[in-house]
Amino acid sequence: MICRVRICVIVLCILLRIGIPGVPVFAQVPTHSRDPEDVTRPWITVVVPATEEDDTRSEVLAGVIADNLELTLRLIGDYVVRPRPTARTAPTDPETAARYAEVEQLDYVVFGNVAERSDGTTLFMLSVYSREEGTVTLEREATAETVFDTFDVADALAADVLGAFTGQRIAYGRIDLVNVAEVPGEYVVYLDGEVAGSNLATLERVLVGNRRVEIVALEGPGAGLTA
Numbered sequence: 160m161i162c163r164v165r166i167c168v169i170v171l172c173i174l175l176r177i178g179i180p181g182v183p184v185f186a187q188v189p190t191h192s193r194d195p196e197d198v199t200r201p202w203i204t205v206v207v208p209a210t211e212e213d214d215t216r217s218e219v220l221a222g223v224i225a226d227n228l229e230l231t232l233r234l235i236g237d238y239v240v241r242p243r244p245t246a247r248t249a250p251t252d253p254e255t256a257a258r259y260a261e262v263e264q265l266d267y268v269v270f271g272n273v274a275e276r277s278d279g280t281t282l283f284m285l286s287v288y289s290r291e292e293g294t295v296t297l298e299r300e301a302t303a304e305t306v307f308d309t310f311d312v313a314d315a316l317a318a319d320v321l322g323a324f325t326g327q328r329i330a331y332g333r334i335d336l337v338n339v340a341e342v343p344g345e346y347v348v349y350l351d352g353e354v355a356g357s358n359l360a361t362l363e364r365v366l367v368g369n370r371r372v373e374i375v376a377l378e379g380p381g382a383g384l385t386a
Contacts, residue, residue, distance in 0.1 A: 201266035204241040204259075205229045208271040208285070209251045216306075217273040220281070220313055227317045227364065228269060234351060234366045235325060241265060253295050256288035266290055269320070281309050285320045297323055314364060334362040334372060345377040 207225040210217040225243070232240050241263065243249075249270075250256035256268040271285035280302050287297040299320050303312040318329040336348065336359060348355045348362070351371050355362055362372070 200237060200239045202241050202264065203232060203238045203267040203269065204243060204263070204265055205232070206244060206249050206251075206256075206268065206270040208273045208283070209249070210273050211275070214275060217275050217281070220283075220309055221273045223310065224271075224273070224283070224285070224313050224317055227314065228321065231317070231321055231329065231366050234368070235321075235327065237325065238267075250288075253286070253288060256286075256295070257290075257293065260288060260290040267324075279306075280304055281306075281312075283313060283316050285316060287320065287324055299323070328367075330367040331364045332367050334365055334370070336360055336362070336372075336374065347375045347377060349373040349375070 205225050205228045208221040210221050229240055229243075232238050244259060244263075248259060250259045250268055251270060251272070256270055259265070260268050266289070268288040268290075269285065270288070271283070273284075274282045276282055282300065282302050284300040285298070286295045288294070289296045297320065299316060301312050301316040301319075303309040314331060318331065321327075322329040345358060347357050348359045349372070350362060350365065352373075
């Protein structure tokens with residue numbers, strides 16, 4: 160038997176429904192066919208921001224930013240998020256973004272770079288290329304002064320770019336998961352139908368809006384049940 164209940168341990172106002180305005184009117188129809196439900200939605204891809212060679216920390220930050228942008232776009236639902244390019248084909252500037260958008264028939268390409276500077280700060284830059292406009296239509300940058308605030312700065316930059324791009328208020332909250340009955344056992348947490356992790360006590364950087372949280376017990380008396 161499957162049991163579904165509402166998770167009521169939300170720290171931020173996650174259940175606040177944020178109005179979603181219409182998607183951009185432009186959605187190019189490429190020469191190759193799209194699924195019927197995708198014809199009216201713009202195609203977009205998020206490129207992992209470029210970093211200096213052998214800069215492991217910046218590579219990690221770049222991956223976090225790309226994951227955050229991509230997940231948020233999927234949750235918004237107004238765009239078709241296309242697969243990321245390979246390292247060999249990844250755009251790093253407006254010219255390569257234009258070529259990649261044309262080849263892949265994309266409406267938008269998000270790209271940028273992350274760089275650790277000699278003074279210890281970290282510079283983040285993100286740009287959005289529009290195939291309709293034929294140019295970069297949005298650019299943002301931010302600087303993390305110390306290693307301790309890099310992730311917060313990266314999140315804020317992603318929210319700023321997506322907010323300006325989509326015209327929506329982008330904010331992130333946290334969901335605390337409390338085992339009220341104190342029943343031991345392994346479990347998997349799903350957020351909006353996607354696996355978020357196992358045995359989690361907290362979901363961080365959750366897009367504010369209507370979210371669905373499911374917890375599936377893997378063992379014990381509740382094994383197989385979904386809450």
